[in-house]
Amino acid sequence: MSPKRLKGTILGALALLNLGLLLTWTQTWVSLEIPVADALRTIEATGETVAPALSALALAGLALIAAIALAGPVFRIVLAVLQGLLAACALISSVLPLLDPLAVAAPAAIAATGVTEFSTGSANGDEPWALSAWPYVAIVCSALLLAVAVAVLVTSRRWPVSSRKYQAAGGTTSAPVDGPRDRVADWDAVTHGDDPTDRGGSGEPSADAPASEPR
Numbered sequence: 439m440s441p442k443r444l445k446g447t448i449l450g451a452l453a454l455l456n457l458g459l460l461l462t463w464t465q466t467w468v469s470l471e472i473p474v475a476d477a478l479r480t481i482e483a484t485g486e487t488v489a490p491a492l493s494a495l496a497l498a499g500l501a502l503i504a505a506i507a508l509a510g511p512v513f514r515i516v517l518a519v520l521q522g523l524l525a526a527c528a529l530i531s532s533v534l535p536l537l538d539p540l541a542v543a544a545p546a547a548i549a550a551t552g553v554t555e556f557s558t559g560s561a562n563g564d565e566p567w568a569l570s571a572w573p574y575v576a577i578v579c580s581a582l583l584l585a586v587a588v589a590v591l592v593t594s595r596r597w598p599v600s601s602r603k604y605q606a607a608g609g610t611t612s613a614p615v616d617g618p619r620d621r622v623a624d625w626d627a628v629t630h631g632d633d634p635t636d637r638g639g640s641g642e643p644s645a646d647a648p649a650s651e652p653r
Contacts, residue, residue, distance in 0.1 A: 445507070445597040448589055452503050452521070455583045459496035459528055462576040463489065467535055468543040469568045483543035485572065489531045492576065495524050499583065511595050518590035525583035532576035539567045 439447070463485035470481040485492055499521060506517045535542045 441596045441598050444593055448586060448593070449503055449507055451586050452499065452506070452583070455579045455586065456496045456499040456503075458579040459492055459499070459576060459583070462532075462572045462579065463492040463496065465572040466570050467573050468539045468546075469570070470540070470543050470546070471566045481543070481546055483546035485576070487546045488535045488539075488542045488573075489576065491531045492528055495528045495531070499524050499528075506590065510599070511597075514594045514597075515591060518587050518594065521590065522584055522587035525580050525587055529577065529580035529584065532573055532580050535573055536569070539569055543567060 465485060466482040467485050467488040468483040470483065471478045472481055502517055502521050502524075506514055506521070509517055
């Protein structure tokens with residue numbers, strides 16, 4: 439795979455996986471059955487309630503993609519480490535609801551029903567909650583994000599450098615070019631802080647420069 443294609447593939451994977459995390463955050467993770475007025479009411483807790491940090495982590499990961507694409511080899515490693523930390527935090531946030539679904543979904547049930555105490559089990563021994571597939575999707579996305587961050591660390595030195603248009607305008611000055619001058623070239627030289635009359639770097643004006651008038 440060419441370096442350019444490798445870079446595009448990795449950046450595309452980062453974008454898709456972070457968008458996947460953001461999608462899971464909007465979906466139902468836990469469904470609760472709460473007895474209200476002698477009837478069972480089903481309460482659905484989304485990722486916004488169960489794993490609130492996922493949205494911030496996914497948005498931060500999306501913001502990092504442009505920085506990784508434009509950064510140099512050294513700074514790109516720093517950004518890849520940061521993406522790995524975000525992925526690790528997302529993985530933890532995705533796993534925690536599986537450890538105690540009732541506890542993480544309780545705020546949604548309390549807000550919807552006003553019931554602050556409810557049973558942790560039903561008469562037939564079944565749990566009053568049910569997990570959807572979205573927590574597992576979030577776990578997979580987070581784990582893959584961590585793997586892609588490692589791939590950035592391993593392959594970033596093979597990536598092509600960013601275009602010169604993204605570099606600082608005043609970082610370097612172009613070397614003077616011999617030949618006929620024109621007004622456009624002179625104006626470009628002035629905007630870059632160069633002297634358009636200095637053709638050889640010796641400080642002497644070119645033949646086109648007007649001679650000083652005698653006093």
